[in-house]
Amino acid sequence: MTILIPSYEPDERLLGLIHQLKAVSDSTILVVDDGSGDAYSEIFDSAREAGCTVLTHRHNLGKGRALKTGFAYLQQKGATEGVVCADSDGQHLPKDIMRIAHAVNEHHDHVVLGSRHFTGKVPMRSRFGNSATRMVYSYATGTPIQDTQTGLRGYSVDMLDWLCRIPGERFEYEMNMLLEAKAAGYSLIEVPIDTVYLDENKSSHFRPLADSARVYFPFIKFCASSGFSAILDFVLLLLIQWVSANLFISVAGARLCSSIFNYTMNRSFVFAKGKEVAIGKSLPRYFALVIVIALLNYGLMHLLHERLGIPLIGSKLLTEASLFLFSYWSQRKFVY
Template identity: 50%
Template sequence: MIILIPSFEPDAQLPSLIRNLKQAKAKAELKILIVNDGSGPAFEPVFAQAQAAGATVIGYTNNHGKGQALKTGFGYIMANYPGHHVVCADGDGQHSLADILKVAQRVRAHESIVLGERLFSGQVPLRSSIGNRATRLFFALATGTWLRDTQTGLRGYPAQLLPWLQSIRGNRYEYELNVLLEARSLGFCLDSVPIATIYLDKNESSHFRPLRDSLRIYAPLLKFSGSSFLGFLVDTVAFLLLMAATGSLWISVAGARTISAGVNFSVNRRMVFPEGRSLPLRISAGRYFALVVLLLGASYGLLLSFTEAGLATFPAKLLTELVLFLLSFAIQKRFLFRTRDAVSSGPQLNRPTSSHSQAQLPTSTDSAQVSAEI
């Protein structure tokens, strides 16, 4: 079992964790690998302490992000420790020794993806609470699966999935969510074990950048929002032009909706859900037309229900549009632009995969610095 720790500008918590893992090493047969994600010379003493405590330290000069650090670690493990399962943990004190060993034990026993799910009890920093709630909702819409903790950094992976893990897109914090999204799209089971919720100094040691990294994580939903807004603008402009040209309300409404639906379908197929491009156009277009009819009926039914319940027309309309927006995203992500053979195209957990090439260290002028295990 390999404990993989991606690390950027660590503090004393990192060598402390290594010393604790070393004490459990003989019993649990652990090997510890740290990837220095371009922390800089000022942090070399911390990595030297971790190495002296029993870890292998590899890395590169420039920062490339947590996702790339994990991929680099997976590549190193495949080359040097083939057949070993991996537990990914953070080195900032948020994961206790007991929880790391708990995840390692579950992966060894079941050879499945194991998530260390925090219970979010006690004092949870506001940005962490909001971020986790938003990501849970997004993940549920995209996959139909409700996870308590989609942002956990404590995860276990069986050895046969390492080549697949290197193929997942994303180099920074969005990578870990992309892993879960791809895993569910391929039908993988996501196992979990409860772990403690630990935030030190209100999580000030976290290198998560709220605006930039959130944009990366929620990119599919944000692109869908932009596509929907573009459809609204096209619908409005087309309606006004057709009204001026024909004077017919029915022709203007029907024509504008047809034009905006065509634009929305094209944008979603090419930019928002690019995986849908593998579907024949007639199939995806037929599915989209059926969805438009479904949403039209749902819009009328919801609006009628809200107004009969006593809600004013304008807030009822806003609430209806919000519900339909989330419903439309979920349907298009999970069904409309998804191919039937998506599951069969992915790796199987019961057999090793050899069709993927090993990921290399980040493409840059930096050479990887590798030190021998002590």
């Protein structure tokens, strides 16, 4: 088993973790210095002296790139055992790292997550951040998990090629990994670990605004595509209704035009994984989903507008809000 530790501007806690791991395990320890600079060379030299392999980025490239550097190195060396990734700030206990290593050996073809339960004194940004990403992930995949932001994760050796191909260079890489695992044929398994925060998690290099935007980027892209499609659908609904005075024709005509636009955007921009998804596979599924959502759209609008007397604009807004998350989950799960 290899323990991979990506590290940027570490302190003595990295060396403490290394010595603790050496005391309880004979696992290989691979450290990636993500461009920390000369000021931190003494720490990484001490890691080498302790028996670790240290790879160095000349400049800071991000946690995702540091992980992929480690995975690529293991590939090149012909690794035959799995890998456990842990953070360098002392917030992953050696006993929990070993529990993840054991779970990797027991559960092949699974992404093993060290799952914190956020009990006790937890910094507000950590509690809020994980709650937000947990909700987004659950809606995006239909699979609830307890801890989407854990840095303690384990993988069997056959996953290395896939891990190197996942998009993302910084903190968004770990969210992309969760989003793509099922499509790649890998299940998720959570192993409970202790929740440890030192000094209110001040050692974390996570930037709340910039890195959160990267983490949520797949969802943000869908919001943008859906927003433009909704505007088009909204305008066409009003125009066709003004011409025909027939709600069914208005809903159907507006949805047909906006769905063609939305399919093109989602196929090429939102859900594409480095290349466009094959039309022959995604197009029938997409328009089957369009029919389902259109029927739900008509049914909800009929109920709200014609039965409850809510104005057309209000009915439209309520209907679209109700179907938005269902559409995102369905497209990621079934279409693309």
